[in-house]
Amino acid sequence: MLNTAIWNVRGLNRRDHQVAVRDLVSEFRLHFIALLETRVMQSNVTRIQSEVLSRWRWFVDYAAPGNRIWIAWNDELIDVEFLNVGSQFVHCRVLIHELRETILITVVYGANEVSARRELWQGLIELSVTIGNVPWLVGGDFNAVLDMSEVSGASGDIRLAMNEFNDCILQTGLLSMPMQGERFTWHNCSLDGRSFWKRLDRLLVNDIWMDRWPNLFYTCLTPRTSDHSPLVLKGDCRNMQVSLFRFDNYLTLSPGFLASVHSIWRHPVTGTLMYSVTRKLKALKSVFRQQRRSKGDLAMNVKLAAASKLEQVMLRQRAKLQWLKGGDQCSKVFFRRVATRRANKRIF
Template identity: 90%
Template sequence: MLNTAIWNVRGLNRRDHQVAVRDLANEFRLHFIALLETRVLQNNVTRIQSGLLSRWRWFVDYAGPGNRIWIAWNDEFIDVDILNADSQFVHCRVHVHELHETVLLTVVYGANELSARRELWQGLIDLAITVGNEPWLVGGDFNAVLDMSEVSGASGDIQVAMNEFNDCILQTGLLPLPMQGERFTWHNCSLDGRSLWKRLDRLLVNDIWMERWPNLYYTCLTPRTSDHSPLVLKGDCRNMQVSLFRFDNYLALSPEFLASVHSIWRHPIVGTPMYSVTRKLKALKPVFRQQRRCKGDLAMNVKLAAGFLEVAQNILQYDRHNSLLLLLEHCCQNFNTSKLLS
């Protein structure tokens, strides 16, 4: 399926924001990414884009407020045709090579002002008429919530904004795509105790999409370097495998264990605490893998030990009087006892 991410990055001029975007693309093996609120001047576009994903194709329209929505895709996996570039959305057709499937994808970045967002709602309603029987995904930062359960903290009167957003969804026939992860996608990062959380970012689909991929869902990640969470759609959940962090307990007994953990843990990671922990655990994986190799082939040693036990049981049943002598002779002939004792 199409591995997609949409993220309000809140600026791409800073290096830590650029690193976070590259990490996101690599971690989830993305084919398509949309970046909102890039704040990059037009004369810096090429330099920033080449430093992010140099081999990918890019689209950005600086004829209007072009630093609002950037999209990029890996043309080894997908083809993208831009159908409509508006000030608050980019609408495109995406062809997935491997699946021979074509879908419509609309990236949204809603205006802050209520009156300006009305143009977005009408634009989505007009697009819905043209979609026909094609699968359609609409996602991004809508700068609006659907109900008060998507707000935590004092937010003022937002009833009119909620009503207009709900009316747009009703007229377009869009459905919420199942989501896991963070409930709120934006935080005001207040330092005076007046914290405000909202679910401003989401993915919506039409009924054709839902019928085609009924088990698909997206993940709302921790915000990382932005005040918004990245939204990641990755494959069909029936084929998704959860990657767990594992290590063999015996490695903790090695004298180099604590030194290895300390060398990774002392490096500062930009982002939320949970993101920092996740990245450090990922960095420890190759370290533990190398330590495991230095201890020999654990799987082979287990097989040898199992064989050793089986032979011992057979010999004891065959000749209890000479069991110890026969056992030692057999081990010397058939097993590398040095591996068992190391």
């Protein structure tokens, strides 16, 4: 199945934002990614794309105001054909090479104003008529919520926007894809105590998609360098693997262990605290790997230690046999044992 992600990155000019995108692609082995609100001038497009994903294909649309949506994909795994480009969405057909199956993806970035978003709702309704019997995924930043439980904190009267969004979903026949992770996908990052959260980002699918992949879900990750959370859809949920941070405890006894941790931990990382921790742990992996190599072949050392231990056990067993055979006689074995016992019992 297609590994894909949609993320409102809130700018792609900064180095830390570019690194966060590359990390996302690498961590989840993505085939397709849509980036919203890149804020990149048209003259800098080629340079930014080469720094983020140099070997991937890219689509950008500067005809729409604000350069709202960028799409990148690995053309060795999928083919992408763009069918319709609106001011608030990009609609494309994706052929997955491995499955030899075609799906439709619509990437959305809704306008901030309620009146402007009506163009988006109407565009999605018109698209739904043309979909036919093909799996359809619609996802992105809708700038609207479905009900009041998706808002935490005072944010004004949003009932009109909420009702229009629900009407659009009803008319298009879209369904909410099962989700895990963060419930709220956007935070205003206020420092004056007037914080509020909303679930502005989501993935929706049609009934054909739901019938084809009934166990599929997407993950809403913790925010990284943006105030929006990345949305990641990674294949079949049965094949998902969680990458854990592990290292060998014996490395803590190495002279350079604490120095290595301090050198990496003091470097600042832009983004949320949890993202900063994960970035630093990832950087430590290569350091610990090098320290482990300097200790030699760990597996061979374990085998040698086990062999040495086995040899000691065998020698002790042989000593017991010798004692059973000649321990009670006036032999060298008896007198050696007596001398050893006296030496051990002596009080200085």
